[in-house]
Structure formats: structure tokens, C-alpha cells
Amino acid sequence: MDLTLVLKAIVMGIIEGLTEFLPISSTGHLIIAGGLLQFDASIGGKAIADTFEIFIQLGAILAVVVYFIRDLLSLVRRAPHDRSAQRLLIGVAIAFIPAAVIGLLLDKYIEQYLFSAFTVGIALVAGGLIILYVEQQMARRETPADTVEKVTYKQSLGVGIAQIASLFPGMSRSASTIIGGMLAGLDRPTALRFSFYLSIPTMVAATLYKLVKELGNIHGNQAVAFFVGLVVSFLVALVVIKWFLGYVARHDLRPFAWYRLALGAVMIALYIPLPR
Numbered sequence: 491m492d493l494t495l496v497l498k499a500i501v502m503g504i505i506e507g508l509t510e511f512l513p514i515s516s517t518g519h520l521i522i523a524g525g526l527l528q529f530d531a532s533i534g535g536k537a538i539a540d541t542f543e544i545f546i547q548l549g550a551i552l553a554v555v556v557y558f559i560r561d562l563l564s565l566v567r568r569a570p571h572d573r574s575a576q577r578l579l580i581g582v583a584i585a586f587i588p589a590a591v592i593g594l595l596l597d598k599y600i601e602q603y604l605f606s607a608f609t610v611g612i613a614l615v616a617g618g619l620i621i622l623y624v625e626q627q628m629a630r631r632e633t634p635a636d637t638v639e640k641v642t643y644k645q646s647l648g649v650g651i652a653q654i655a656s657l658f659p660g661m662s663r664s665a666s667t668i669i670g671g672m673l674a675g676l677d678r679p680t681a682l683r684f685s686f687y688l689s690i691p692t693m694v695a696a697t698l699y700k701l702v703k704e705l706g707n708i709h710g711n712q713a714v715a716f717f718v719g720l721v722v723s724f725l726v727a728l729v730v731i732k733w734f735l736g737y738v739a740r741h742d743l744r745p746f747a748w749y750r751l752a753l754g755a756v757m758i759a760l761y762i763p764l765p766r
Contacts, residue, residue: 649681
């Protein structure tokens with residue numbers, strides 16, 4: 491067993507669990523951490539490292555399922571006869587479709603042209619500015635929807651359209667869907683909870699789609715690192731979900747916006763393409 495690789499996998503799992511559901515872009519943080527740790531070289535190349543980052547997202551997804559398991563089971567039990575449960579499940583499906591379709595159509599283009607540390611830095615800054623603007627507008631909003639079962643199909647579609655922005659690396663799926671929900675008329679806690687529900691089909695579909703193409707290349711010490719990263723990601727994400735739900739119930743998202751602006755500025759400065 492390569493102990494150094496396992497330790498690096500633990501660090502990457504911690505970062506994935508910490509950042510996946512906060513509106514600060516797990517992609518940007520994994521790029522920085524991977525570079526500092528020289529993770530590509532340790533695990534066997536960039537392709538395997540990219541697959542590792544996708545794989546450990548499964549830990550974060552599992553954390554959402556475990557945390558909300560009672561609510562999810564209740565929804566499934568009530569769906570055959572309860573209109574509000576039906577509306578929520580259909581709403582999540584509606585919100586899932588736009589990014590899924592666009593993602594399938596543009597997947598190769600996104601990976602080829604948009605996936606770089608510099609573009610992630612730009613997305614972090616852009617997303618930070620959007621969060622600041624939306625939070626300013628929320629102060630003037632009256633009577634937003636305050637439970638996920640009150641979310642209308644139109645509002646669900648609005649969240650789904652907003653989720654398309656998360657296809658741009660660095661925008662953050664969490665940030666895109668929470669802000670999209672707030673713009674659609676949901677209060678902050680409801681937008682967050684809807685974002686968590688939507689993350690299950692979205693992240694499962696995206697993760698499995700990419701893993702099917704790459705998972706066969708993993709073996710030996712790499713498999714151990716993958717397992718360790720997934721478990722660590724799950725445990726950390728479970729804590730973050732509980733904390734973030736409590737935080738959003740009492741505070742706005744401005745601190746995350748300022749953090750994004752600072753991190754994005756650093757990434758742009760470090761990775762700006764210079765003329766040769």
C-alpha cells in the first residue's frame with residue numbers, strides 16, 4: 491500500500507466533502523489542492539486523477555441521501571396520493587432536465603475549452619459578483635416560498651435553467667441552484683433544501699456517466715485511494731450538510747461571495763495565460 495497516496499487521497503476527500511455543497515466550487519479547490527499535492531503524478535496521471543475526483547463525488551451524494559433519508563422515504567410513500575409530494579418530485583425532475591440535456595450535448599466542448607485553472611478563476615469571480623447582487627435584491631423580496639413542497643413547476647424550471655451555469659467549471663452547482671432558487675422566488679433555506687434534493691439525480695447521472703468511461707483503468711493502489719477518498723468525502727460532507735443548513739437559516743451568502751472573489755483573483759493571477 492502506498493501510504494503517501496492514501497494520505498493525499500484523504501486530503502482530497504476532505505476538500506471534496508467540505509466544498510461540494512458550499513457555493514464556492516469544489517472544482518477550483520480540487521485543482522489547487524491537486525497541484526500542491528502533485529496528485530496527478532502520485533495516482534498515475536491526469537486521467538486517473540480526474541476520475542478520482544469524479545468518483546469521490548459519490549461520497550458526497552451518499553451523504554445527502556443519508557442525511558435526508560427520512561424525508562426522501564416519506565416523499566416516496568406519500569407520492570401516490572399526496573399532491574404536494576407529487577409536485578416536489580415532479581419539480582425535481584423538471585429542474586434536472588435542462589442541465590442534463592445541455593451537459594450531454596456540450597460535454598466534450600466543456601472539457602476541451604473551458605476546463606482550466608484560469609477559466610475556473612474567472613467563474614469564481616463571476617459567481618461571487620452574482621451572489622452579492624442577488625443577496626442585495628433578496629432584501630426587497632416579499633413572501634418567498636418557504637417550503638420545498640410549495641415550489642411550483644415554474645420555479646423548478648427556473649432552478650433547472652440556473653443549473654446550466656454550473657456546467658461552466660468553477661461556477662459551482664450548489665451556488666447556481668441556490669441562487670437560481672432565490673431568483674425564482676424561494677427563500678434561502680428552501681432554495682438550499684431544493685438544491686440538495688436536486689443534487690441527487692444530477693450528481694448521480696453526471697458521476698456515473700463519466701465513471702463508465704474511465705473506471706476500468708483503475709487498479710491496485712489506485713483502488714485503495716479511490717475507496718479512502720470516497721469514505722472521507724462522505725463523512726465530511728455529512729457534517730457540512732448539517733452545518734450549512736443551520737448557517738443558511740440564520741445568515742446570508744455574502745461571506746461565500748467574498749471568499750469566491752478572493753480565491754478567483756488568486757487563481758487568475760497564478761494561471762493567467764501569458765504570451766510566449
